[in-house]
Amino acid sequence: MKRVAILGGGPAGAFAAEKLASAGLGVVLMDEKLAWEKPCGGGLTHKAYSQYPFLLNNSTPKRMVTESVLAAPKAGEVTLKLGDPLLIYSRFDLNHMLLERAERAGAQIEKTRVTGMQRQGTGWRLKTAGGSIDADFCIVATGARNPLRDVGTQLTPPDTMSALGYYVQGNQAQIDIQFLPDLEGYIWIFPRCGHLSVGICGKGEPAALLRKRLEAYMAGRGISWKDAAFYSHLLPSLDSKSWKENRVAGEGWMAVGDAAGLVDPITGEGLYYAIRSGDLAAKALIADTAERTLHYRKLIRHDFAADLEFGSRLAKRVFGGRFLFGSVPSRMVQFTRRSPRFSIIMQDLFAGKQPYLGLKRRLLENLNGSLYEIGMSFGFSRLVPRKARA
């Protein structure tokens, strides 16, 4: 393997480029924009910066958020302390930092659009806006709106969420999350350096309706969107059936990040999976095996894709399910308010420390204790069965 072409220079492509160039491979990364303010909350969980500490330890501006306010219909709101803070970057700054690291590791960075790919023997001829580039292998990192139809995940409408919002003036310490009736998705307010990102994501609902829901919420909170910059983008959120056939690799290529649909189908977290899949693709390419693409599939499956697939089966129940005669989001808010045990589980979910596989078991193991704490918080200790108090 002499030359690897990386198509797209977001977090997935930039990190794969850094890893491959550090291992001594010839790497050319092409992105039509290079660093840019991609519509994104820019939030990185503890799972991301504990595994990749450079995301925390650097001089790039970022915010560290230590609390989140969760709200749901008929349940009011609750403040969730984040023992493991969430880091929030501007996407321009994050992309710039990652591209700089790739360049320092020896990757050649080109600002150009890839317009087509053609197989040439065992390698590729890539058509670009300015000419063509030959490569032995391709890493496809072109994001959720991947224009290269023959490589990467084929996202159908049930595999995506619309995400849109406004960057507005303002400052606040906490993240706000608002669940809404009959929506597989949520509204967020993310404090960023110098402004707020107020947005909504949702599955199965037209963008125009999501925008209406968001504006109604903003009006209700006195947040003006007049003169505010509007953003919208696509968020992969693979349907449970789509994981089985997910096209993450083929002859001479591997897809990483959003181009491979690797996003948490419940929270929309994609930055960690972009960086992680870039890392694993580099590992698979460097590995001493003829079956590199198979190796990559196995690496991502064992590392996180099996968990995301399980998450995709939970998503409908999380947003639209019922528990103890109330909606699941409302119960989540109420339980977090009244049960310290449940609140710790929620904190771990926010931090990415609690996989979806194993969540049900942990919830069940803690159910008696949580119900006891809830009963006690109402002063109903006599009504709680003795067994539950243990």
Ligand SMILES: Cc1cc2nc3c(=O)[nH]c(=O)nc-3n(C[C@H](O)[C@H](O)[C@H](O)COP(=O)(O)OP(=O)(O)OC[C@H]3O[C@@H](n4cnc5c(N)ncnc54)[C@H](O)[C@@H]3O)c2cc1C
């Ligand atoms: C509104 C919104 C909010 C989000 N908030 C969060 C969050 O808070 N935390 C989180 O973890 N995730 C969040 N996500 C998800 C996150 O943004 C993505 O998962 C992440 O950007 C994926 O990185 P990537 O490198 O795979 O793709 P991208 O970041 O999309 O990068 C793809 C790159 O490819 C380039 N490109 C595309 N086509 C071509 C071409 N033909 N030629 C050359 N270059 C090309 C583009 O210019 C782009 O730079 C959010 C997403 C949305 C839409």
